[in-house]
Amino acid sequence: MQDPYLYITMAAAGLVGLSIVAAAALRGWNGWLELKRAELTRRSDDATPPSTATRIEVADLKERIRKLEAIAAGVDL
Numbered sequence: 237m238q239d240p241y242l243y244i245t246m247a248a249a250g251l252v253g254l255s256i257v258a259a260a261a262l263r264g265w266n267g268w269l270e271l272k273r274a275e276l277t278r279r280s281d282d283a284t285p286p287s288t289a290t291r292i293e294v295a296d297l298k299e300r301i302r303k304l305e306a307i308a309a310g311v312d313l
Contacts, residue, residue, distance in 0.1 A: 286294075
């Protein structure tokens with residue numbers, strides 16, 4: 237029969253190892269969450285108004301859609 241202290245030592249070592257792995261995983265998870273928060277903050281800070289060229293392009297697309305809807309409805313332009 238083996239020494240009971242061996243089992244206690246192995247259990248304690250396993251528990252310490254599991255605790256270290258869990259602490260490292262939680263620290264990594266918190267770091268990942270902080271990174272995502274920083275990305276979201278940066279995206280909201282970079283929200284600049286659209287340029288003039290973008291506005292013109294959107295207006296052109298709206299006009300084309302209006303014309304296509306008129307064609308679909310059978311209206312002559």
